[in-house]
Amino acid sequence: MVMDEQVRVDKWLWAVRIFKTRSIAAEAIKKGRVTVNRNPVKSSRTVKIGDTVEVKKQPITYTFKVVGIIGKRVGAKLVPDYMKDITPESELAILKTQRYVMNGLRDRGTGRPTKKERRDIDQFQDYDDLFDEEENF
Structure with missing residues (x-):
């Protein structure tokens, strides 16, 4: 040693x-x-x-x-x-x-979203946009 x-x-x-x-x-x-x-x-x-x-x-x-x-x-x-x-x-x-x-x-879910939460939000918004397009037909 x-x-x-x-x-x-x-x-x-x-x-x-x-x-x-x-x-x-x-x-x-x-x-x-x-x-x-x-x-x-x-x-x-x-x-x-x-x-x-x-x-x-x-x-x-x-x-x-x-x-x-x-x-x-x-x-x-x-x-x-x-x-x-x-x-x-x-x-x-x-x-x-x-x-x-x-x-x-900061409790989870408050403040800025995490990367995963951001992806989920973007995916949800894209999915929601599909329904808006179908209503226009």
């Missing part, structure tokens, strides 16, 4: 799939959105097992515990071997609230 004793923070963030690319991770670190043990860091800072990494991704701050050290990107199923998500419930509640506000509460 442990490749090295320590690895650069930008490389670790990329390897455990918190950021899509290492350059995006480095940019977030440069902008001050990443802290290790509550201290702002540079990309070259190394992480060790037991460190706490906080990543600010709007609208919340994710908190991760370093469980294993890895320098190569792994599949999503292997990520729990290297990190533990310890983000507080209060932060996750903010995320749920934002999703609720963005999507809104």
